[in-house]
Amino acid sequence: AQSVAQPEDQVNVAEGNPLTVKCTYSVSGNPYLFWYVQYPNRGLQFLLKYITGDNLVKGSYGFEAEFNKSQTSFHLKKPSALVSDSALYFCAVRPRSGSARQLTFGSGTQLTVLP
């Protein structure tokens, strides 16, 4: 069975500092990997995905993530955090041969950017 782990429930970072939100996964074969963000009282919004190709993926709002196959990780990063980045972030994985039904979400990491 596939799984996604976000080891940190909460990440605090000062505005202007780099941020990292961690994600590791377990899935058979090569996965599709995703990051979504949820702002208060909103649905989830897509940030970025890894399908194939370059291990460094760039997404919306200046976020990027690096696919590391050997470490089975897909950490979300941003060079300089903004207060407006404060939100709940979800990592998600699905097997390459699977369907959207097989998308598994991590438990979420609450990011707080302090002014």
Add this chain to the structure above:
Amino acid sequence: SAVISQKPSRDICQRGTSLTIQCQVDSQVTMMFWYRQQPGQSLTLIATANQGSEATYESGFVIDKFPISRPNLTFSTLTVSNMSPEDSSIYLCSVERTGGSGANVLTFGAGSRLTVL
């Protein structure tokens, strides 16, 4: 990408009652997905709604508790039946983008926050 409208956005319900959540998409889609997000938890897929056939329910979810309708390719409803406080959650409708750079990505509605007293 598709635009999804969900209503109600929030409601407070009494124990034992039922509530129907509506999901409207601005384009035709084959599959629509219903998720539950319990307080402080991640998203769990309830069922997949297919037009012209019965919904496919995930383990732990049954049709009697969460009946789903899918009358056409742009609309679906999820009913939460005989509610208890444990049903207090955010319920989210979702569709999968197809084609181009958006392929394999889910688009979500804003969610329906239900509180059961």
